[in-house]
Amino acid sequence: MIASIHARKSMGGYQLPILVAFAVAVGSCVSLTPQQQDKVADVQRFADATAAAYNLSRIRVAIEPGTNLGIGGRYRQGNFYLNERMLGSRGLTAVVAHELAHYVLGHDTRLQGASMAELQRAQELRELDANAKAVEILMRVKEMTQREAVQTIVTHLRGAGRLQDRGGALAWGHRPAAEEIADLLARFPDSR
Numbered sequence: 217m218i219a220s221i222h223a224r225k226s227m228g229g230y231q232l233p234i235l236v237a238f239a240v241a242v243g244s245c246v247s248l249t250p251q252q253q254d255k256v257a258d259v260q261r262f263a264d265a266t267a268a269a270y271n272l273s274r275i276r277v278a279i280e281p282g283t284n285l286g287i288g289g290r291y292r293q294g295n296f297y298l299n300e301r302m303l304g305s306r307g308l309t310a311v312v313a314h315e316l317a318h319y320v321l322g323h324d325t326r327l328q329g330a331s332m333a334e335l336q337r338a339q340e341l342r343e344l345d346a347n348a349k350a351v352e353i354l355m356r357v358k359e360m361t362q363r364e365a366v367q368t369i370v371t372h373l374r375g376a377g378r379l380q381d382r383g384g385a386l387a388w389g390h391r392p393a394a395e396e397i398a399d400l401l402a403r404f405p406d407s408r
């Protein structure tokens with residue numbers, strides 16, 4: 217939550233909004249170091265710039281305790297949850313861009329499918345679309361070249377792939393990282 221106060225200048229008679237603090241909590245409080253709080257502020261600025269670029273309403277970033285489920289972040293119905301561990305990760309920019317992509321793509325509606333296999337496939341396609349949209353977001357909002365943006369996502373996916381190879385969990389709805397990378401590079405063939 218962002219608390220803002222309005223300090224009225226005594227003589228001037230105009231209001232000066234001051235950003236006071238990010239209070240980050242999901243259920244039980246996650247207490248963050250000052251460095252982590254700076255990262256959260258960066259992430260929130262990235263989210264705000266993305267919402268502005270796509271004419272969407274503001275999306276709030278919430279931090280949740282770290283898990284071992286292979287999930288760096290998740291997007292659900294207008295809320296963006298980031299795993300506490302991501303705040304110190306080199307993959308932070310990629311994960312944030314990917315979760316914001318779900319928001320920009322409006323991935324709020326229920327998945328349609330007659331069977332679990334169909335639901336899984338529908339989610340896999342959303343994940344692939346989110347990777348591609350993340351590239352666009354990095355270009356528009358972070359002013360990366362297409363090549364830099366593709367590289368940012370691919371580098372993160374390679375890291376996820378190494379964890380998967382060592383027996384790490386594959387988050388539900390995701391194809392193995394190598395397949396997600398192949399799909400992304402097929403969409404941006406000049407960034408191979």
Ligand SMILES: [Zn+2]
Binds near residue numbers: 314315343346
């Ligand atoms: Zn995703």
